[in-house]
Amino acid sequence: MCGIMGYLGEKPAAKVIIEGLKKHEYRGYDSAGLTVLDNGIFKKARAVGRVTNLEELVSRGDFAGTVGIGHTRWATHGGVTVENAHPHESSDGRVILVHNGIIENSRVVKEELQRLGIEFFTDTDTESAAQYLGYIYDGDPKSAIEKLVARIRGAFALVIMFRDRPDEIWVARKGSPLVLAHGVGETACASDPVALLSYSRAMFFMEDDEFACLTRDGITFYTFEGREIHHRPTFLDWDSSVADRGAYPHFMLKEIHEQPEVVIKTIGQRIKDSKIDLSNEIPWTAEQIKKFKKVHFVACGTSYYATLASSLLWESIGKFEIRPEVASEYRYRDIPIDKETLAIFVSQSGETADTLHAARKAKAAGATCLLITNVKGSTIDRELGLSLITQAGPEIAVAATKTFTAQLMILNLLGLYLAKLKGTLSAEQEKLFADELSQIPAKISVVLSTEKQIEKIANTYADKKGFLFIGRGFAYPSTLEGALKLKEISYMHAESYPAGEMKHGPIALLDDNLPVVAMVPKDNMWEKTVSNIEESLARRSPVIAVATEGDVSISNYTSNIIYLPATLPELYTLIAVIPLQLFAYYVARFKGCDIDKPRNLAKSVTVE
Numbered sequence: 001m002c003g004i005m006g007y008l009g010e011k012p013a014a015k016v017i018i019e020g021l022k023k024h025e026y027r028g029y030d031s032a033g034l035t036v037l038d039n040g041i042f043k044k045a046r047a048v049g050r051v052t053n054l055e056e057l058v059s060r061g062d063f064a065g066t067v068g069i070g071h072t073r074w075a076t077h078g079g080v081t082v083e084n085a086h087p088h089e090s091s092d093g094r095v096i097l098v099h100n101g102i103i104e105n106s107r108v109v110k111e112e113l114q115r116l117g118i119e120f121f122t123d124t125d126t127e128s129a130a131q132y133l134g135y136i137y138d139g140d141p142k143s144a145i146e147k148l149v150a151r152i153r154g155a156f157a158l159v160i161m162f163r164d165r166p167d168e169i170w171v172a173r174k175g176s177p178l179v180l181a182h183g184v185g186e187t188a189c190a191s192d193p194v195a196l197l198s199y200s201r202a203m204f205f206m207e208d209d210e211f212a213c214l215t216r217d218g219i220t221f222y223t224f225e226g227r228e229i230h231h232r233p234t235f236l237d238w239d240s241s242v243a244d245r246g247a248y249p250h251f252m253l254k255e256i257h258e259q260p261e262v263v264i265k266t267i268g269q270r271i272k273d274s275k276i277d278l279s280n281e282i283p284w285t286a287e288q289i290k291k292f293k294k295v296h297f298v299a300c301g302t303s304y305y306a307t308l309a310s311s312l313l314w315e316s317i318g319k320f321e322i323r324p325e326v327a328s329e330y331r332y333r334d335i336p337i338d339k340e341t342l343a344i345f346v347s348q349s350g351e352t353a354d355t356l357h358a359a360r361k362a363k364a365a366g367a368t369c370l371l372i373t374n375v376k377g378s379t380i381d382r383e384l385g386l387s388l389i390t391q392a393g394p395e396i397a398v399a400a401t402k403t404f405t406a407q408l409m410i411l412n413l414l415g416l417y418l419a420k421l422k423g424t425l426s427a428e429q430e431k432l433f434a435d436e437l438s439q440i441p442a443k444i445s446v447v448l449s450t451e452k453q454i455e456k457i458a459n460t461y462a463d464k465k466g467f468l469f470i471g472r473g474f475a476y477p478s479t480l481e482g483a484l485k486l487k488e489i490s491y492m493h494a495e496s497y498p499a500g501e502m503k504h505g506p507i508a509l510l511d512d513n514l515p516v517v518a519m520v521p522k523d524n525m526w527e528k529t530v531s532n533i534e535e536s537l538a539r540r541s542p543v544i545a546v547a548t549e550g551d552v553s554i555s556n557y558t559s560n561i562i563y564l565p566a567t568l569p570e571l572y573t574l575i576a577v578i579p580l581q582l583f584a585y586y587v588a589r590f591k592g593c594d595i596d597k598p599r600n601l602a603k604s605v606t607v608e
């Protein structure tokens with residue numbers, strides 16, 4: 001997704017913007033550009049490819065100036081060319097802007113302006129906004145923006161400079177994220193708060209249908225109708241060093257290794273003296289909880305797999321009727337939702353367009369809604385007004401790892417807490433779960449210590465045509481996430497199946513070029529999964545077994561064994577996902593892939 005950075009202060013704006021754009025790289029993009037306003041001149045640089053190309057261009061020119069805007073573009077309208085890269089300027093050169101989102105009526109606006117004799121230079125939808133603004137601007141930015149937002153339709157975060165207003169940046173938002181921060185004598189805006197951490201921890205998350213004027217002294221907010229409004233900042237307790245790779249070669253590896261600490265933070269005060277207590281965050285009484293006839297879990301991608309993994313605990317311990325749903329389906333299907341529905345949305349970014357629309361739908365239908373997110377102040381958080389915040393810190397690698405374990409931990413804590421209030425979790429069970437959950441960080445560390453061995457196995461099979469992941473019961477959801485991680489970062493085909501489904505189709509794929517990754521915990525399904533391992537071996541598929549520590553008999557079937565510490569079956573995925581993340585990472589590394597920024601993917605999917 002596109003990324004935006006704007007700056008107004010005392011520092012050289014081009015340098016600040018390039019640093020800010022680098023913090024947005026993980027979102028996925030194909031070109032980048034910036035403009036600084038210096039002595040009444042817009043100095044513009046744009047480049048296809050990486051932000052370093054833009055940086056190189058800027059280093060060769062004169063880009064003095066302490067106010068500027070920049071952008072990383074993910075092409076939607078118009079190819080990946082320098083001309084289509086932002087910022088876009090009005091023909092008369094009085095206005096320049098960057099945009100994240102899609103202007104749906106851009107064609108109509110463009111044709112209208114062309115009839116008036118205005119020349120267009122790009123294939124982008126964004127240029128229609130720049131040209132329209134240039135056309136109507138009469139020296140009053142506020143009224144021009146009011147007219148612009150009334151004229152364009154779609155989703156947008158716009159950051160605008162007017163040539164005759166060198167001490168102002170104007171921003172407008174409808175549907176695409178934009179965050180503002182004001183430090184001493186400087187003000188900045190960005191798509192991601194991580195890019196603003198060095199200015200202030202006090203962030204202003206722009207609301208839909210609002211615009212604002214940024215100066216060095218502060219920010220003034222307006223509704224789209226032009227009424228001035230006041231906002232309180234949201235304080236983010238993120239550490240700016242989290243956005244630093246340190247000694248790790250990739251953010252993904254760093255984030256995988258952060259998981260023990262992230263899980264400790266996410267548990268926080270939610271477990272105390274072997275008791276699970278979310279009463280400070282969850283307002284529902286036992287009576288209300290008993291009235292929830294159905295529970296919907298709604299999310300996309302990895303977050304969806306976190307809901308699948310936890311749904312097994314919710315149904316077995318909480319005795320809830322659970323329906324995990326992919327948000328892009330949920331928002332359009334005719335699913336019965338009513339006042340007796342508890343709808344839980346999971347989104348690390350809190351910005352995913354499909355999850356946002358699904359949440360609006362459930363809320364409008366009268367469901368009790370809750371969000372699990374890593375970003376306090378994000379759009380879904382603000383719209384639903386009730387969130388459990390994971391304490392994963394910013395996740396920079398596109399492939400989600402630490403946010404997955406944090407989401408899963410919090411979903412499990414919530415499921416157990418509601419089960420306790422509902423009366424389906426006994427005091428002994430609560431103690432058992434609370435103690436075991438508290439052991440999870442240490443057990444994750446044990447798995448991380450087997451990294452070298454996982455790397456060796458990954459290197460052995462990285463040149464195969466693909467992988468099949470299998471598991472049963474509580475061991476099945478981890479296979480979905482394992483296959484997704486591998487696809488995303490290594491571009492290898494990977495499928496996940498409940499092991500019992502093998503004979504119903506996927507067995508046809510098996511040969512010596514398709515290794516099988518079998519999750520085979522020492523539980524009541526062990527023998528059945530081992531039968532599937534035998535079937536795979538009989539068809540010459542190499543088998544990688546993820547087994548439980550102490551299970552020596554698994555070595556009768558394969559020498560590729562990754563051992564996991566034993567845990568409660570309901571908590572299996574919290575540990576089992578770790579070797580699968582490492583496995584995907586090392587396969588991708590062996591193949592020389594761009595691990596932190598895989599092709600075609602965006603970290604935050606804010607359009608449908």
Ligand code: F6R
Nearest residue numbers: 301302303347348349352399400
């Ligand atoms: C996978 C991944 C994506 C996200 C999905 C939802 O590694 O990162 O599948 O999980 O796009 O994103 P959020 O959780 O921000 O709603």
